[in-house]
Amino acid sequence: MDVEEKRVSSGYAKPPWIFKGSALYQIHLVKAATARAFIPKEFRLVEAFGYTLGGFFLASYDDSPAGVFDELVVIAGIVWNPPTSCAWAARVLVNSDEACHHGRKEVGLPSQVARFSKNITAVPKQKRDRAFGFLDTFGLGTTLSHPENLMEVKVSEVDSAASTDICNIQIRSDETKVGNWMGPAIKMALPSFSGNTIYNSNLLKYSCHLHW
Template sequence: MNDANNIKVAPAPWSINGSKAYLFIHGSRPIQESFNENPDPIRSPFSGGMGGMLLVRYTDSPVGPYDELLFIPGYYQFRDANYYRISQIYVSSIDSVVNGRRNWNVPKKLARFCWTDNDTCVKIFLPESDEPFCTIRVRPRLYCIPVSSALIPSSFRTFLQIPLEEQNDKNMYLKITPSCSGWFRPLVELIEFHTNGKEIPSHEKLSMYTYGVGYEAFTLIFPIAEQVLY
């Protein structure tokens, strides 16, 4: 992890290579609202829908390799449309934290990831903590097939991120539509999901479906954000 006073500047767009990504879905969970860094209930209220948890290992990016855990509660209304929003996200690189917040209004926070068992088990810690706030264990199933996100409608992969605390213009929202290509694994089993209920929602209140999907040896494109004024 780099010193906060020596951050690498890495403007969008980003092309990122990854080795593993696991996505698990949950039903609408408004409990996540209480964990949002900067909730926006008047301009962009939570409107329900399916949410998800994404766990990723990036092997190469404009700021180097890093790990990531993020949560998407579901849809948020903005004017007369609904968009997904990344409400919580932890990464293992301070460069990723600063640039992610600056480029896309993604509320990244720093964490430490300890992987075992061929990247199928991870314990995630706050930087100065000896106790993990989240433990995840997965079991990949079936075989991978080459798939591009171009097959997925853009509405299912478009995010509208709200202004963060450090931004001066509180009326400037950022819209992003990432794309991905690589080896898609159609079935991943969630063996363990445990949280302390403090940093992220409790596993008892954020029950995940047992089976999800994965990506391996993939490339993710995170484009320049579109500015949307309230």
């Protein structure tokens, strides 16, 4: 399959486009039958035992070509196009008209304008016990201790004057604090395919390089 290079948006100038902020990237298994509904027939789905690898990418940018905005990318699964496999985004929601336009026209993403609301509340924190700490993996705590902050992010897609709730994501404070992380700096590339939409009918290939 031929992959066409992206055209450059004058508003975003020439790539690479740099986005700075905080993000949460979560991967999980998606039923192959569910993922295929969002993936072009030209691609072969990478799957095993009836499942592919999907997930979501939730980001809050404080510096970008489109200014300050939030983004939620829902990844349907992984597709194969030799010699690489790439992610395919089923939904892209942003609260910036400029970012939405650029995503549709230049990157071939199914971008939609959405409303992001964030609410932070204090909830009891589970005390970790050395002997039974493995229970935390399954959501089973031992005793309750000091409270921690819980951020709830609500995303609603905007359609004219109406809006439709898409999802609610809850993030613990220890998942958003990166200042105390003592591990090595991490760099990774996420090759992705896009396009085949009403806004950009071409099939495109691009790569997102993450540094944190």
